[in-house]
Amino acid sequence: xxxxxxxxxxxxxxxxxxxxxxxxxxxxxxxxxxxxxxxxxxxxxxxxxxxxxxxxxxxxxxxxxxxxxxxxxxxxxxxxxxxxxxxxxxxxxxxxxxxxxxxxxxxxxxxxxxxxxxxxxxxxxxxxxxxxxxxxxxxxxxxxxxxxxxxxxxxxxxxxxxxxxxxxxxxxxxxxxxxxxxxxxxxxxxxxxxxxxxxxxxxxxxxxxxxxxxxxxxxxxxxxxxxxxxxxxxx
Numbered sequence: 001x002x003x004x005x006x007x008x009x010x011x012x013x014x015x016x017x018x019x020x021x022x023x024x025x026x027x028x029x030x031x032x033x034x035x036x037x038x039x040x041x042x043x044x045x046x047x048x049x050x051x052x053x054x055x056x057x058x059x060x061x062x063x064x065x066x067x068x069x070x071x072x073x074x075x076x077x078x079x080x081x082x083x084x085x086x087x088x089x090x091x092x093x094x095x096x097x098x099x100x101x102x103x104x105x106x107x108x109x110x111x112x113x114x115x116x117x118x119x120x121x122x123x124x125x126x127x128x129x130x131x132x133x134x135x136x137x138x139x140x141x142x143x144x145x146x147x148x149x150x151x152x153x154x155x156x157x158x159x160x161x162x163x164x165x166x167x168x169x170x171x172x173x174x175x176x177x178x179x180x181x182x183x184x185x186x187x188x189x190x191x192x193x194x195x196x197x198x199x200x201x202x203x204x205x206x207x208x209x210x211x212x213x214x215x216x217x218x219x220x221x222x223x224x225x226x227x228x229x230x231x232x233x234x235x
Contacts, residue, residue, distance in 0.1 A: 062170025
């Protein structure tokens with residue numbers, strides 16, 4: 001399915017969600033190299049893997065193939081029609097790649113394919129979002145202009161809600177109900193390097209009435225492993 005053929009749906013949307021975790025081990029800073037190696041194996045002509053027309057032109061759309069590090073293992077997250085495209089990588093008989101001067105064999109350690117229902121509920125879900133790149137230059141200036149925690153939370157809540165709406169639009173889900181969202185805690189913030197820029201990354205816990213699958217990416221840099229969501233499940 002192409003991006004142009006994604007038809008918006010309302011109320012709820014069922015998507016396919018594929019998580020493939022490999023048994024190799026990489027460092028966090030090697031994730032861009034893992035991404036590049038997978039793109040090369042799949043073929044750069046398959047744009048879904050990288051959202052670039054060429055070196056100068058970028059397609060600004062939600063990445064439906066995302067590159068993660070789960071524990072110490074590299075992983076692929078495929079969202080909806082990204083599931084249809086990932087075969088371009090797995091069609092290779094040899095899945096050995098080279099990262100940081102060493103060869104890695106990408107043997108599948110864990111594979112999970114689910115159909116997930118996206119929906120706006122009356123109840124709320126507790127979530128944790130890690131390595132979230134929330135702030136562009138304009139919002140970073142607003143964030144640094146004050147030390148007021150309430151102002152920080154209000155700004156970040158608005159950005160996170162916009163990130164969820166952007167994701168929904170990207171996979172053809174027209175959300176026609178009010179999204180409720182509250183950030184409970186900012187667990188950590190630090191500067192990270194993304195595309196040779198220093199950006200602020202946040203770990204936050206939040207509650208929202210939108211159901212989201214574990215390991216979904218939100219915010220900037222999700223195809224590079226930033227902004228990973230996991231539901232906080234109570235005992």
